[in-house]
Amino acid sequence: MFLGTHSPRMDDKGRLVLPAKFREELADGVVLTRGQEHCLYVFGAQEFRRIHEAIRQAPLTSRQARDFLRLFLSGASDQVPDRQGRITVPPDLRRYAGLTRDLVVIGTGDRAEIWDAAAWSSYLEANEEPFSETAEEVIPGVF
Template sequence: MFLGTHTPRLDDKGRLALPAKFRSELDSGLVITKGQERCLFVFGIGEFGRLTDLLRTAPMTDRRARDYSRVFFASASNEVPDAQGRITIPQALRTYAGLTKDCVVIGANTRVEIWDAVAWQSYLDSTEQAFAEAEEEVLPGLF
């Protein structure tokens, strides 16, 4: 499980240091791909395989499933962190997410998300009230 918020910087070669607490689960390899809201999703190999299996069962006759699979897999990149725990983010993915220098890396349960720092703050500003109000709808009876 990935938790927390971290603020690494992207270097001039497009490398980003993964938070130390995430490295043990990702050091054998990972997959980076486009996520929603113009962030990047980072999956450990096992979790990416689980998602692949789920998408494989989606009906080929469902256009939304085909569209999602095309974008999800076509933008995916296999990476292995270097000895310093850095990954290279391909230029196309950096462009998609608007990544320049200041980034935010968040733990999102079974995945890691990489955001441009300004985009992340804007996202939080626009969703925190909805988060507070959605508790009963999203997690009924839990609280």
């Protein structure tokens, strides 16, 4: 399970060191792809296969499903972290997420997300207060 907030730096070749606590779960392979809110999603290879199978069930007649599938899969990059736990973020994904040198990697349970540090700070600023004021059941059966 991916949890916590980490602040790695990306080098000039687009590489970043995965947080140590994520490496075991990602050792067999990782898939990076476009996420919502202009971050990158980081899935373990097995979890990505599970998600791919689920989204393949969407009807081809649904334009929204086709658009989502195209964007989600066309940006995907599969790789295996090196011995130091580094992965390389392809240039097109760096552009999509607006990544600079300073990054934030957060755990969101079944995946990690890579954010530009300034974008993550803006996201937190915009969403922390509404989060603290949530008065209704957002996730059924949990809160």
